[in-house]
Amino acid sequence: MERVYANQLNESMLGKDVEVAGWVEDVRELGAINFIIVRDVSGGVQVVVEPSMLVSNGIKVTRQSSIKVRGRVQRSRSVNYPFEIRAESLHTYSIAKHPLPIDPTGRVSASLDARLDARALDLRNPRVAAIFKLRHNTLQIIRRFLVEKGFIEVNTPKIIGSASEGGANLFKFSYFNNRQAYLAQSPQLYKEQLTLALDRVFEIASYYRAEKSHTTRHLNEFVSVDIEAAYMDADDVMGIAEELIHNLIRELKSKCSKELSLVGSDIDVPTLPFPKVTYTQAVEMLKKEYNMSIEVGDDLSDHALRLLGERMKSFYFIVDWPTALKPFYIYERDDDPRFSYSFDLQYGALELASGGKRQHDASRLRKRLVEQGLNPEEFRDHLKVFEWGMPPHAGWGLGLDRLMMVICNVKNVREVVLYPRDTERLSP
Amino acid sequence: MERVYANQLNESMLGKDVEVAGWVEDVRELGAINFIIVRDVSGGVQVVVEPSMLVSNGIKVTRQSSIKVRGRVQRSRSVNYPFEIRAESLHTYSIAKHPLPIDPTGRVSASLDARLDARALDLRNPRVAAIFKLRHNTLQIIRRFLVEKGFIEVNTPKIIGSASEGGANLFKFSYFNNRQAYLAQSPQLYKEQLTLALDRVFEIASYYRAEKSHTTRHLNEFVSVDIEAAYMDADDVMGIAEELIHNLIRELKSKCSKELSLVGSDIDVPTLPFPKVTYTQAVEMLKKEYNMSIEVGDDLSDHALRLLGERMKSFYFIVDWPTALKPFYIYERDDDPRFSYSFDLQYGALELASGGKRQHDASRLRKRLVEQGLNPEEFRDHLKVFEWGMPPHAGWGLGLDRLMMVICNVKNVREVVLYPRDTERLSP
Structure with a gap:
């Protein structure tokens, strides 16, 4: 399956199976149904996941971990994301170790020095x-x-x-x-x-x-x-x-x-x-x-x-x-x-x-x-x-x-x- | 007058006045009429010059000197150059001092070391x-x-x-x-x-x-x-x-x-x-x-x-x-x-x-x-x-x-x- 970038999702992909790869920007656990935001260099995409998918080798998949998701594209009710992916599988490549030195979503601000010390992570902002x-x-x-x-x-x-x-x-x-x-x-x-x-x-x-x-x-x-x-x-x-x-x-x-x-x-x-x-x-x-x-x-x-x-x-x-x-x-x-x-x-x-x-x-x-x-x-x-x-x-x-x-x-x-x-x- | 490059001369320029700038690659003195080849980064052009034009402040313009020529484009009888410029003026920017360390026309071969020692000149080859x-x-x-x-x-x-x-x-x-x-x-x-x-x-x-x-x-x-x-x-x-x-x-x-x-x-x-x-x-x-x-x-x-x-x-x-x-x-x-x-x-x-x-x-x-x-x-x-x-x-x-x-x-x-x-x- 060909990898697609987050910003490539569009109307014509509805109902199709796609693969996205990137990092977990956000996790919202609502019991039986969980949402994660997967971000790559192009943008973010909402993914609907089974709770069990967020555990890899017994370890909880953390924010910023590197993953690959395969699943079907569907319409989303989210304000920010017109489309979402219903995950059929989620593969974790590497778990991000917390606490991270900076928050790359930018919600918690960091000094320029702290950001430069963690430049690779800073670039996820x-x-x-x-x-x-x-x-x-x-x-x-x-x-x-x-x-x-x-x-x-x-x-x-x-x-x-x-x-x-x-x-x-x-x-x-x-x-x-x-x-x-x-x-x-x-x-x-x-x-x-x-x-x-x-x-x-x-x-x-x-x-x-x-x-x-x-x-x-x-x-x-x-x-x-x-x-x-x-x-x-x-x-x-x-x-x-x-x-x-x-x-x-x-x-x-x-x-x-x-x-x-x-x-x-x-x-x-x-x-x-x-x-x-x-x-x-x-x-x-x-x-x-x-x-x-x-x-x-x-x-x-x-x-x-x-x-x-x-x-x-x-x-x-x-x-x-x-x-x-x-x-x-x-x-x-x-x-x-x-x-x-x-x-x-x-x-x-x-x-x-x-x-x-x-x-x-x-x-x-x-x-x-x-x-x-x-x-x-x-x-x-x-x-x-x-x-x-x-x-x-x-x-x-x-x-x-x-x-x-x-x-x-x-x-x-x-x-x-x-x-x-x-x-x-x-x-x- | 807009400068043209040697390789831009073409049929449509016949009879027009142009300006070329480059270096003197060759001089052929045939008495009343002299030919020089002016080369620039794009190629060479034959120029018909008056003998007096080849003297600048009492000094003979040597091969490899930097010059500018203005003149009219005409057909040439040369095998190598279908067009030539009949010079109306020739301005010398700088006279090349002879003997030169290498011959950039390539007629006299030089060792790689000699060429690298004179790299800028070597590039005129x-x-x-x-x-x-x-x-x-x-x-x-x-x-x-x-x-x-x-x-x-x-x-x-x-x-x-x-x-x-x-x-x-x-x-x-x-x-x-x-x-x-x-x-x-x-x-x-x-x-x-x-x-x-x-x-x-x-x-x-x-x-x-x-x-x-x-x-x-x-x-x-x-x-x-x-x-x-x-x-x-x-x-x-x-x-x-x-x-x-x-x-x-x-x-x-x-x-x-x-x-x-x-x-x-x-x-x-x-x-x-x-x-x-x-x-x-x-x-x-x-x-x-x-x-x-x-x-x-x-x-x-x-x-x-x-x-x-x-x-x-x-x-x-x-x-x-x-x-x-x-x-x-x-x-x-x-x-x-x-x-x-x-x-x-x-x-x-x-x-x-x-x-x-x-x-x-x-x-x-x-x-x-x-x-x-x-x-x-x-x-x-x-x-x-x-x-x-x-x-x-x-x-x-x-x-x-x-x-x-x-x-x-x-x-x-x-x-x-x-x-x-x-x-x-x-x-x-």
Whole structure:
């Protein structure tokens, strides 16, 4: 007999024998007749069982136990379930041992830490599962969008031989032959190199930051969506970012409305184009309208971004950052090299993506490395690529976990990551 | 003016002005009239240029330099290019510095090491680019197939707190608060846990093995396609593996015939189902027909797999391995617990995937850990999940890089990985 999922039960199955498999969410014992709710990844189904079926090898089948039920589909008088299954047999695969660490029905609330300690069980909560179904769909929609735009998916190494972006805060470990290796913080240098021949590339993968931060938006392992495109400039790749997010939200709203409603998200499809504020305009605004003591050249603090975010609310770009505030590979503006063809994509106060046009001239790139206090010799392998006929190029990196925070309307990035890694959390 | 790709030129563009961007693959100077071949990721196009256009700031534009050409499309008398562009302008973005480390046209052959040292340039060779276009398409086709089968894409952590499969050979590093962390060798334990609620999950990601091997089929960083499914058994997931590969090759042959022909692959769509040989049959065959000194219980050596591979040629499964030869999480056969519901998917002598039904009973799993000399206490976080109503489940891990070797008909895994990591190679 073919297994059916709970949400597949319908009118046409009335009177037919089916098999469902999942976990016992609820048991109502009314003497001679008992009802159980069996839930699977798709939803719940009411099952009418004989009392004897709820005992397996002399042990009472508990809530959350894994079972399989075979029986006939009939109409139900329940408000929540139009159909039910009259069980002909019930097989118990494994009995859940009580007390359970958390209640996955969500009736008894639990702290985020308790939930993460019992993440697999936490996922039986339909609201939590909805987050990861949205994440799954987001991944498919993003990839399809980029593939249609001509981007080629690549896999770049996460074990790297030199500190790629010159940053500190890399996890390091010992490689063969007494060499030092690092965990990649981004695919930045590789994706730039690949534009030499592959024109447009993208990668969605895990990256690592050894930063000791205690916030609701930083993790030490995170998933980034990265693109890089030859013969594009900052405006071109901003256009791709905003179109991607616009299409993504539109598709999710039409395809995953149930999941969006479960997680309590009422995100709107943002209108195109997204507003753009230059860095300098932002600084002026913060000085004049919020009396902040900030000058052009200063980085935008969390506080500053919060004020801007309150004003801009939805998605917007902060563009034309000072060159000195951006990594060595950013392209200086032709009209004023103190500023760069760079941008951050924000959602309110939250930074989602960062990108821009890149320097493609080998000698200027070498100069920029020195200006930022980095040693060009350590970037030898990278710099030589720029002498092989490097095209101009631009790209961005988008934090997938943060994007999911926005889509799912949650305040802590740990809600949208299955097994988050932070300063404290290394398991499960 | 909208940029067009070389392979987009067609009859309908005759007489129109277009812009192409790419690199100079070839220059033919015939006095007053010069031809250059401009290549981009899609193909090559012949361009008629004035001699003066081939000088930029007093410097001769070399082969492999990055340029943009605008001009009118006309018919060409060339055998290879039915259309050509008569350049009205030529802009040089960057001059390639000669001598180049390798010749990306492939006319002068280079060692694999020299090519990997200059990988970005190597990718300008259409044959090499074809490998990575096939890899890109393979990724999209595999994901679409699994999504249609109801699998949910997940991202599990690659930084793990305990040596997950109990194996040695993990890269280790220091995490916060003086804790030891490891790089994941597989998502095995996480994907099993996730079947508790998500039913069917898949992940395609990079994994790490600190093994000091020097072969043409092992790397220290590799990409694995992993699936795990509740309420499935070994036969079910073998069915998914063979259907996936069958569909993949069929789709590649129809969609990427140009790339397959460039890499010299004439792979056939394998017929379903794939042949199955039990481990015991394989051992008997090796003893009787090849006079090997091997007994039931021994692992199959490289030599043994080569002999079997010569006989079986294409895709086939070796099933029902001795329980002791498989990891602790494998499910022992009900009729003979010395053997397990396990399989390896082979292509000739090459192991592509490994999988089976998993033990889902907490106490038997604990017993299996002890039998394999592992400490159940180190698997505490994992074992507790099995007390929350764990469903029976099965799955496999498929080496993407090895699958690409088969598809692309190459003998060294380094050919199909952009930036391979092995004992010697940590850069670029």
